Amino acid sequence: MGVSYNAYLVAGEKIALIDTVEESFGSRLEANIREAIGERKIDYLVVNHMEPDHSSSIAALRRIYPDIEIVGNAKTLQMIEGFYGIAGGTVEVKEGDVLDLGGLTLAIVLPVGTLLLTGGAFIMILSYTIRRMPYTIRSSSAILRNISPSIEEASINLGASDFKTFFKVTVPMMMSGVISGAILSWIMIITELSTSIILYTSKTKTMTLEIYSQIIRGNDGVASAISAIQTFSTIIALAVFFKVSGKKEITM
Numbered sequence: 001m002g003v004s005y006n007a008y009l010v011a012g013e014k015i016a017l018i019d020t021v022e023e024s025f026g027s028r029l030e031a032n033i034r035e036a037i038g039e040r041k042i043d044y045l046v047v048n049h050m051e052p053d054h055s056s057s058i059a060a061l062r063r064i065y066p067d068i069e070i071v072g073n074a075k076t077l078q079m080i081e082g083f084y085g086i087a088g089g090t091v092e093v094k095e096g097d098v099l100d101l102g103g104l105t106l107a108i109v110l111p112v113g114t115l116l117l118t119g120g121a122f123i124m125i126l127s128y129t130i131r132r133m134p135y136t137i138r139s140s141s142a143i144l145r146n147i148s149p150s151i152e153e154a155s156i157n158l159g160a161s162d163f164k165t166f167f168k169v170t171v172p173m174m175m176s177g178v179i180s181g182a183i184l185s186w187i188m189i190i191t192e193l194s195t196s197i198i199l200y201t202s203k204t205k206t207m208t209l210e211i212y213s214q215i216i217r218g219n220d221g222v223a224s225a226i227s228a229i230q231t232f233s234t235i236i237a238l239a240v241f242f243k244v245s246g247k248k249e250i251t252m
Helices: 023-037 058-064 074-084 121-145 149-157 162-189 207-217 220-245
Strands: 008-011 015-018 044-046 069-072 090-092 098-100 105-107
Touching: 008 023, 023 058, 058 074, 069 074, 074 090, 074 207, 121 162, 149 162, 162 220, 207 220
Parallel strands: 015 044, 044 069, 069 090
Antiparallel strands: 008 015, 098 105
């Protein structure tokens, strides 16, 4: 249905549209559909992936074709409900299912034998930790370099073991760097979208995802209210960071 978008019409006795376009190109998509099938209705919308540039016109398409059934796997349908508020008129498909268009059949093929990394809070926390840990490490290492080796040597000379010296002397001295790095990581995490949008479930939806969902639905007031809460939380975290670290600016 376009040059830069892989959206296709498959027409048998019934018609299926495979994927859509970014919302701003919705009118062009509609015109191309009308040109191809006239006033015939689209029976199915098959959603392959949920990137906004390929899915943000789903809600508009449902308004144009109110009887269209949206076809996707469980995760896709969950994301559609979360982003666009569409819960009814959907068809959940699994590996090996078929979609009969009358004269044509679409076979559903899903990746198999792969490790499922979505669907829980643990994987989201793990991904945040891996992505943002460098902030904490960099801040901690900077403090550690400023600790004079003579302090640790004095502790060892007074009879403390290496283990005790590390936890009783070194760790307390570098704690401000660890805390400030953790706070900086937290500030980055609460505005995280790219990781969350792939891994979230309805039970692990973050504030940033909710803001995104409300904007897509046109609820700018709700999105602004949540953004204000998030901004206020960020300001508090920054204030704590500056207090603990003693810095007046953030350097990445």
